[in-house]
Amino acid sequence: MADQALAAEPTRRGFINWFLGTTAGAFLLAVLYPVARYLVPPPAGESASGTVTLPIKPDEVKPNSGQIFKFGNRPGILVRTPAGELRAFSAVCTHLNCTVQYRPDLSHIWCACHNGHFDLNGKNIAGPPPRPLEPLVVNTRGAQIVVAKGA
């Protein structure tokens, strides 16, 4: 019965407890929310254009070789196949993000981190990478190489 009497009566103590509890909670939230938001980095904004003109001339890329270039803020890889064709892919390995390289001894693209292999179409052929490399479009305009995001 005593309990009931206590519960029935909205006492001053009850109100103060509720008030203090809510205030403390609100205060904590008011502190934690901005801190949590502060810790999340702002979006960096996608690299401006989807097209990049490389600082390399087409005849500087020998057959059966490849090299890394900057594609916005990510690396890309430009490959000239043994047959002489120019191809480009994102150089970010689809496994865990390492930067791939061209292995002339194997004539294909290779990731050193966990021994991932990709063929000259960017297809993952061995090792842990789960997906093909993202293909890029290569155009040669005179002495310039222009690489663009695939459609």
Add this chain to the structure above:
Amino acid sequence: MAAPDKPHGRVWHWLDARVGLAEVEKLAKKKQVPVHRHTVWYYFGGMTLFLFTVQVATGILLLFYYRPSAEEAYESVQFLMAEVEFGWLIRSIHAWSANLMIFTLFVHLFSVLLLKAYRQPREITWVSGIGLMALALGFGFTGYLLPWNELAFFATKVGTEITGAVPVAGSFLRRLLRGGDEVTGATLTRFYGIHVAVLPALTMGLLGLHLFLVQRHGMGVPPGVERRQAAPRTMPFVPNFLLRDLVGWLSALAILAALAAYFPTELGKKADPFAPAPIGIKPEWYFMFMFKALKYLPSDILGIEGEIVGVVGFGLGGLFLLLVPFLDRRAARGQPGRVFTWIGIGLILFIVVLTYLGYTEVATR
């Protein structure tokens, strides 16, 4: 009044009245260390603590020259190694001591696991210990990036990418950790802040709790010994055990000095985000078993990406380890039980074998 074994000087009395030396002395005299055939394992906790103090001291020294930015970090470490007197020594000791500390931490953890020292009332001691282990691994992971060399850069890329495999929150966590979508200078400053401020603060709290509890409950006696001995043999902590502890610390220091002098830590090449990953990149040895285990998983397990399965598996493994004192009901009652011993041995074998495989594989094929 107990027989006063030594008359105390005036300084002692002056201090006693102000900070209560007598109580400390009483506490120190009371502490006893059980003596049995497993007593050796009691040294590893103290050794870990000793190596941690080495880390704090050398870490503070490194701060005097280190500059936490992608443009300057590598150069500042290079300067420290080449120009600053004994800079190479301080850095090498910091790096080696980190490795030794993680090693003694593993030994400490597994000895506690196998001797079942997590039994009540030491559950919280165990839980805080696992927390400290996690913090130590966090120190290792964030510290590795700070010299901003090639190896560290790609190791961090891979490591943070793995957090991306955490279900639901993965890509958010990865971004939070990296301070953006890629590993950049923003990641470096973030790791720096975590390494020199966040983790030390958390460690101080947790370590304080851990040591307080160890002090409160004393050393755990393995259940087997407990059942066999009616009156357990002990030795006083001060000075008998402490002196032995000191021998251990001095040996650790000697090993440390030798390693630092003969195998100074290398710096390697500066990180270049637009260079291919170097051949044979490896994480620090204490992450190797996880790294290797993830590598063994096929890229697709029942329609789920292998990485995700691995990461969730390791998460559950960690949770299991954390909960051992609450799961091992038999040990809690002081009854003999082999299950958790075998689990412990299995875990050690898993780590040792995968680490071995990780170091002996050929990087190229």
